[in-house]
Amino acid sequence: MTDSHKATASLAIFGGTFDPIHHGHLRSAIEIKETLGVDELALLPSHRPPLRGQPGADSAQRLAMVSAAVAGEPGLAVDGRELLRETPSYTVDTLRELRAERGAEVSITVIMGSDAFNQLQRWRDWQSLFRLANVLVLHRAAHPLAMDEQVANFVADRKLGSASALTARSAGGFYDTGLIQLPISATDIRQRLASGRSIRYLVPDVVADYIAEHGLYTQ
Numbered sequence: 363m364t365d366s367h368k369a370t371a372s373l374a375i376f377g378g379t380f381d382p383i384h385h386g387h388l389r390s391a392i393e394i395k396e397t398l399g400v401d402e403l404a405l406l407p408s409h410r411p412p413l414r415g416q417p418g419a420d421s422a423q424r425l426a427m428v429s430a431a432v433a434g435e436p437g438l439a440v441d442g443r444e445l446l447r448e449t450p451s452y453t454v455d456t457l458r459e460l461r462a463e464r465g466a467e468v469s470i471t472v473i474m475g476s477d478a479f480n481q482l483q484r485w486r487d488w489q490s491l492f493r494l495a496n497v498l499v500l501h502r503a504a505h506p507l508a509m510d511e512q513v514a515n516f517v518a519d520r521k522l523g524s525a526s527a528l529t530a531r532s533a534g535g536f537y538d539t540g541l542i543q544l545p546i547s548a549t550d551i552r553q554r555l556a557s558g559r560s561i562r563y564l565v566p567d568v569v570a571d572y573i574a575e576h577g578l579y580t581q
């Protein structure tokens with residue numbers, strides 16, 4: 363795989379633990395879909411998050427909540443492929459699978475928040491992400507961009523001038539959107555549930571209903 367291909371179609375992937383998915387994720391997904399003009403945007407729940415402890419909800423429950431949240435939203439899709447691998451959910455493995463399926467010409471962009479990007483140097487084979495895909499960063503108010511020096515040097519000559527430039531190339535580009543996300547976090551949602559407070563308007567109603575029905579995050 364090289365980054366020199368001119369892309370023929372475009373896909374963006376937004377991976378996460380989604381424990382649970384919330385309106386911060388969903389709002390950003392829509393904004394990116396519109397800003398990039400990408401053909402497809404898929405949310406990918408991770409099965410075994412590589413750099414954090416076991417989630418509060420199991421993988422099938424997190425996938426069910428993501429699926430319910432985007433049902434009926436034509437711009438967004440769900441890709442459950444990471445649940446099929448028992449190894450840690452390394453993004454580089456997911457990208458290798460997608461490349462094998464989609465070919466070299468399709469533009470693939472990995473979306474991540476600044477909290478995730480600030481840890482990129484800890485990701486498995488992180489330089490290969492740029493061989494296989496583009497990377498787009500969103501900002502979280504609570505996590506100012508503070509990338510590792512090695513990562514900063516690596517992306518310095520990969521920076522693109524616009525978000526839409528990502529969809530024109532298959533891989534190798536980096537774009538920092540400057541987009542500030544809604545200040546919602548899954549940690550805060552779990553804490554509210556554990557202390558009996560409401561999570562209404564932080565997550566879609568179908569997700570709140572699923573959480574209540576399954577008694578999730580009560581402790």
Ligand SMILES: Nc1ncnc2c1ncn2[C@@H]1O[C@H](COP(=O)(O)OP(=O)(O)OP(=O)(O)O)[C@@H](O)[C@H]1O
Pocket residue numbers: 377378379380381385386387388390473474475476477478500502543544545546547548549550
């Ligand atoms: N409010 C938000 N808006 C948009 N993206 C978000 C938001 N919160 C998290 N993200 C991004 O979504 C991806 C998956 O995040 P994750 O599922 O861990 O959610 P989280 O709210 O950060 O959860 P936790 O609080 O459990 O760490 C990451 O790239 C993260 O930066």
Ligand SMILES: O=C(O)c1ccc[n+]([C@@H]2O[C@H](COP(=O)([O-])O)[C@@H](O)[C@H]2O)c1
Pocket residue numbers: 376377378379380406408411412413414451452453454478484485486
């Ligand atoms: O590939 C890795 O080494 C790697 C390390 C940490 C996180 N990720 C991916 O980054 C996404 C966000 O992770 P998290 O833990 O912030 O929800 C999710 O798709 C993870 O699989 C990937």
